Amino acid sequence: MRNFTRKKNNPVRKIIALIVVFVVVFCSIFLASKGKLEFKIADKATMGVLSPFQNGFAWIGSKIILLKDTVIEIQNLHEQNNQLRKEVELLRAQNLTASEFAAENQRLRALLGYKQVSTQFDLVAASVVGREAATWSRVILINRGTIDGIADNMTVVTEMGLVGHVLEAGVNTSKVQLMLDARSSVGTIIQRPESRVAGIVEGDMNNPNSPRMINIPKDADVQVNDIVVTSGFGGIYPKGIVVGKIKDIHNDEGGLLKYGIVETSVNFEKLEDVAVIVASREAPPEPLKPPEQTPGTETDLEQNAEQTQEEQRQEFSSDFAGGDEE
């Protein structure tokens, strides 16, 4: 036993054994590389032992990869979501700008249409840039001033009708007193041909959005829904600009007069673009058109001319035929 232990722990034997193993392994490398050494059974046995464990680890690995892919996908989705949110914000901002432009375009088109129709006025377009905070519906600030040809007391309109007049023209901006202002008074007239009753439209402190048409005689022909236009009296407002329509009629306290509540044609709460009348002239008369004729009557000149020509042609041909016979 003692000899065996001594033999086992003998360092010389260990070294010899190691050298032998190294030499064997070293030689086997070159033999194996030339195909002279094969370990098919050992290969299969090792693979057989390892394969269940490898399958198990491969399954775990695939689950880990799946988890990793899911996490990466979630991360990608998160980033994509953030990018899309930014894009949505950007598009919303652009959409808002586009809507703003579209609305402005619509207003300016309407104003341009009015400008083209109103040939008797020279108009300068302006935008509302401010309102007096305390009395926002009575005085506004527009972005046109004396350098644009604006002067005090010029009339301000929209395509819908009268807005007010320039209270104070600055260099670049001007203050416009709306016709709703209690200090404002506009000479007006009922547009209906049978009526043509004159009155004054002035702002009402108690009802800032609905001015009153005052100084109407009690027996005057004024009805609800009558259109009220400027009369041109007073020199500030040109004649014929629509002010609004009569919404209601009340008797005045004195008993001799009555007044009408006017519903303005302009929506003062949505006032954004206006036009200032820098010059006005009398409107050219409409070209005269012949009244419509009843077809087939004597007054239908066109038909009469055609009929006359036809008769002359028939007479000429009958005369020519009679000459030949002779």
Place this chain on the structure above:
Amino acid sequence: MVVSWAIIIVLLYAAQTSLFTFVDYNGVSVNLMLLLTVSVALVHGYWKGVAMGFVTGLIQDLTMGDFFGCAIFSYMIIGLVAGRLSPRIFKDQFIFPLLGAPIAVVVHFFIMIGFIFFLGYQIDLLYMLQAILLPLIFYQLVFAIPVYKIVFDFDEFTQRHG
């Protein structure tokens, strides 16, 4: 004891060849067999280091090795050298396996390159250094301490329980 070591070897090798291939870098992943050989050699000395090198190299050569004997020879050399340092180090200091792991992989790399060269194959050494050695060193550094801990704890466990 032998059965326990066999289980450790089989589990680590199965993990190396199946589990950790999922986290490879250009086909290169950790070499747990080399780490196990170095760890056993550092803890138990050169004799067991050489024996472990022989077993791990044999498994590798039998299953995956392209040149039979290369891994056995290389691991035995590494087990021998690392085992000779074993009496001179404090085994509870984990800095030694951390230093030993990259050195071992570099030695293994050049032994393999030497064999491949002597067997008559052309190799691009610079490419092999970049594509194989550098990522391998990184992986070995990451797994050096966990593998050493397994070997060290197993050794303490067997000493405590006979």
